[in-house]
Amino acid sequence: MKNLFSFTLIILSLSSFSQQPHRCYTHEAMLEFETSHPGYLQGVDEVFYRAKQNGSQDRSTVYTIPVVVHIVYNTPEENLPDSVIFNQIEILNEDYRRLNEDTTNLRDTFQTIVGDSFIEFQLAMFDPNGNPTTGITRTSTTQTSFLGVGGMPAEGVKSDANGGIDPWDQSRYLNIWVCDMSLFGSPFLLGYATPPADLPHWPAGSTDGMSDGVVIQYEAFGSNNPNALDLGAGPITVLGRTTVHEVGHYLGLRHIWGDGDCTAEDGIDDTPNAVDQSNQDCNLTANTCTDNIGVLGDLPDMVENYMDYSAETCQNSFTLGQVDMMRAILENERFDLINGNPAIGFEESNLSQVKIYPNPSNGNFVIEGLTEEVSVVSIYSNNGNLVNTITAAKPQLEISNLSAGIYFISVQNDESVEVKKIVVL
Ligand SMILES: [Zn+2]
Known part of the structure; x- marks a missing residue:
């Protein structure tokens, strides 16, 4: 639990993107937001500790999160068809309900610590004005990239005024923006998200800084994407799990290596610690930190975890500790998402x-x-x-x-x- 949130500012160098795009910029985006909204990181920490302390007492009630997908496109390729969006929602439901076929790839040593989150996702049926909706918006933009200075997420995709589209009520909808965040024509980062910070809703000043939701590079969305990242023999295979990972952040999860060395961790008791991200490989022999997971003792690095940077092909699980954290966040900080939400209409009511x-x-x-x-x-x-x-x-x-x-x-x-x-x- 030591140095849990000892953030280290990562200086970006342009050379770092020449081989592979960055998997996730949630951590970097949080650091950036702290500079414009001092105290933000502390707010996230407080929510995190509170959720951990409260824990979820219930692991079986199904929580359904209404989703609005904002497609913001400059080229026809970026204007992804509905079929890709439906597919991404399906992947979210499979992975969060542990219905994905590749759970069979999980090593035996982790079998007792993983589980179904009982969290589901549904494209919104009604928009904020109560009108029927597909849960999909499409916005044509003149912006060729939504990346900002130094490769940071520029956030313009989240506002009408900057060539994107304003969020729908963030207390009632999970907003997912899909756009291009390339640098010099190459994909630079695949996604980032906002963990919940402070109560009841955040952030203060959401129009001038990071606005609540998830942003995904259009080439990393869905598993049937006709424009999926093609990196030759590279380890990134697009299976829709960038979104699974980013929604994990949105629901309060951290990277399992704690964004630091073995002295940093993610604050979840049953995720094995690691010295660093797994560097997109599927190394099943690595055990870079000694940890103590109850009766299981020291476990190897868990490349099967959605919150690692392992290749999407080797990810297949959340741990029960992660499930408890996400459910605690939904039962508290994001309660309005699941409580009688008009966004998903009268269904089953x-x-x-x-x-x-x-x-x-x-x-x-x-x-x-x-x-x-x-x-x-x-x-x-x-x-x-x-x-x-x-x-x-x-x-x-x-x-x-x-x-x-x-x-x-x-x-x-x-x-x-x-x-x-x-x-x-
Ligand atoms: Zn991440």
């Missing part, structure tokens, strides 16, 4: 017997669980236009030949109304 399947579909799907009395089924396009209305007095309805897109299905009867989002591929 009243007419939860209504089921729509398959979803996504090819345009043909079934709405099941209607009442015997009259129900009005309305289909809205993603910009809120009414596509069709069907009045039915039977428990099941078949819909066919809907063209590709995102729709909102409203099911209304005398007692209640429920809105569900469906995707037609």
Whole structure:
């Protein structure tokens, strides 16, 4: 626990990006923000210790975080298709619910300390004005890169005034901006995020400094990205885990090596310490620091952890200590995200017997669980236009030949109304 937050300012040199882009600038961005908002780091530390002290008592209630993805593009390649965004949300859900197939690659020695976070992600169904939304915004920009002086994140992507787009209410939405942060035409960093700082919401002065959310280099988003980083034989394979890592920061996690040597650590009891980032390799024999993980004793460096810099191909797990930290942050500092959030609408709130399947579909799907009395089924396009209305007095309805897109299905009867989002591929 010693020197937990002994931050070391990293001086960037242009030569450092010539081989591989930086995986994550959360730490550097936090240091930068401290210079403009003194006391910020202390605020983060206090939240972190409070969360650790409180811990989460509950490891099984599913928390759903509404997400808005802001695509800010200067070129057609940067304007990633919806399919990449849907895929990224799927990857988040798989990895945070531990449904990813590669958990089988986890070494036996770590099996007892990892787990399902029971945290899920859903593209927002309603925007801050209460209107139906896809949870995706698209902004054309004249900015060719959102990198600032010295390679620091410039934050312009987070404001209309600087060629980006203002965040949606950060207490109700996880804002993820996807843009280009290249330097001299080469990818420079893959992402950064803001851990929660101080209560109730942060940051003070969010329009003139780092604004709450996650920013991802467009080439590192999703696992089906047609413009995924191509670094030849380099170790970076884009599997959508840059976003998994950055959302971990957003939920309070630190790098497992503690951004320092063996005397620094991440403050999570069950993550093995390491002398440094794993340098993007998948070295299964490294054990660079001696630590004491309860009955397990000293464990090797955990390259399987999402909060390392190991290659995305060897990451597959969060530890239970990390799960407890993220859930504690959601139960406290980010409580409004998961507490009766209108951003994810009425789903499962009243007419939860209504089921729509398959979803996504090819345009043909079934709405099941209607009442015997009259129900009005309305289909809205993603910009809120009414596509069709069907009045039915039977428990099941078949819909066919809907063209590709995102729709909102409203099911209304005398007692209640429920809105569900469906995707037609
Ligand atoms: Zn990071």
